[in-house]
Amino acid sequence: MKYNLDEIIQREGTDAYKLELREMVFGTSEVLPLWVADMDFKAPPSVIKALQDRAAHEIYGYTIRDKKFTDSIINWLGSQHQWNVKKEWIEFSPGVLPSIMVAIHEYSESGDNVIIQTPVYPPFYSIVTENDRNILKNRLIETDGYYTIDFDLLEEQASDPKTKVFAFSNPHNPVGRAWKKEELKRIAEICIKHDVLIVSDEIHSDLCLFGNKHYVMADLYPEVRDRIITCMAPSKTFNVAGLSTAYAIIEDKKIRDRFHKRLWAMQLHMGNLFGGIALEASYNGGAEWLLALKQYLEANALLVQDFIKENMPEVGFVLPEATYLLWFDFRKWGLSPSKLRKAMVEIGKVGMNDGVSFGTEGAGFQRLNIGSPKALIQEGLERILKVRNEVFKG
Ligand SMILES: Cc1ncc(COP(=O)(O)O)c(C=O)c1O
Incomplete structure (x- = not known):
């Protein structure tokens, strides 16, 4: 194998969030860290080399992002997502959450509504409420572990004159859906009809698995283009989250100009030297590594599926269409959310994200990150089984 994703790399001593915040989140640093969404794999060789080369220069002053930066994005989106983006549509941002925050500030007022689809990545809540906006929960419909959209509710929520923004997760964290064209079309129609801005968080778009495809919402229908920030x-x-480098693609000039102005007003436009280098090296030299990564993630997801089928068939689990985050339904164990969480930590010593942090809909669920060597995933599953053997009476 060209890339050794089986290698277990010690992350102790690197100030890794996933390790260092265990004490705060789980009350102990003894848990196996299978939570926060970064991976325990080295970045692609192209990225490591580019960063090392630049670090060797030894002057780390202010830098700019030039044509190389935008070209690498344009080429990546063209080759991976068949999306023809123009250079001027690209706005740098230090993160996807900062992009969403800028959009919420610019396109809504204090007290306005922002729609989110729950259960969802926890900062989608705080980014709305801590910026004095009001959350409208468009609760996803769960059927045997597969999630779909309540379009009637979405229409009702979008029709409220105070609803200004729809913060959309595609592919969705944590339910793992890569939304289909028909679903995107219906969302677009509703948002267009009611003049709601779509802020489409497509951070997981390169991580579609098992033959599923990501559809860039902004590119599907001409009508949606003056209504969306991607x-x-x-x-x-590419596992470079610590380098805080992201971007927004906005075709509509009026929307883009306002986003740009607000981002600068908030002084979020500078970015960091190494993030730009990593982005270029990822997009220019990481495609082959990504293929190997996706195969590895698929194998991990299948390992989980087989283990569950064999050892704890009552646990609800559906293979993800995208992302390295698996969403487990432990409701049949009959534990309250706090007892479930406690059992995972104290009996299993396994650190997954607690379902409740994704919203009340997550009660009885846990999110497992499979972006780790398979030996660690196997170990995590054994630990979950240990919990089951103590708490599940069948
Ligand atoms: C759906 C989603 N959006 C945004 C983020 C965070 O993005 P950033 O670190 O670029 O702000 C994550 C991280 O897990 C995520 O899953």
């Missing part, structure tokens, strides 16, 4: 980054795909 937020992307290489951070999840």
Whole structure:
């Protein structure tokens, strides 16, 4: 194998969030860290080399992002997503969450509504409420572990004159859906009809698995183009999240100018030297590595599926269409959310993201990150089984 993703790399001593915040989040640093969404794999060789080369220069002053930066994005989106982006549509941002925050500030007022689809990545809540906006929960419909959209509710929520923004996760974290064309079309129609801005978080778009395809919403229908901000980054795909480098693609000039002005007003436009280098090296030299990564993630997801089928068939689990985040339904164990969480930590010593942090809909669920060598995933599963053997009476 060209890339050794089986290698277990010690992350102790690197100030890794996933390790260092275990004490705060789980009350102990003894848990196996299978939570926060970064991976325990080295970045692609092209990225490591580019960063090392630049670090060797030893002067790290202010830098600019030039044509190389935008060209690498244009080429990546063209080759991976068949999306023909023009250079002027690209706005740098230090993160996808900052992009969403800028959009919410610019396109809504204090007290206005922002729609989110729950259960969802926890900062989608705080980014709305801590910026004095009001959350409208468009709860996803769960059927045997597969999630779909409640379009009637979405229409009702979008029709409220105070609803200004729809913060959309595609592919969705944590339910793993890569939304289909028909679903995107219906969302677009509703948002166009009610003049709601779509802020489409496509950070997981490169990580579609098992033959599923990502559809860039902004590119599907001409009518949606003056209604959408697409937020992307290489951070999840190439495991470079610590370098805080992302971008927004905005075709409509009026929307783009306002986004740009607000981003500068908030002094978020500078970015960091190494992030730009990593983005270029990822997009220019990481495609082959990404293929190997996706195969590895698929194998990990299948390992999980087989293990569950064999050892704990009552646990709800559906293979993800995208992302390295798996969403487990433990409701049949009959534990309250706090007892489930406690059992995972104290009996299993396994650190997954607690379902409740994704919203009340996540009660009885846990999110497992499979972006780790398979030996660690196997170990995590054994630990979950240990919990099951103690708490599940069948
Ligand atoms: C759906 C989603 N959006 C945004 C982020 C964070 O993006 P950033 O670190 O670029 O702000 C994550 C990280 O897990 C995520 O899953």
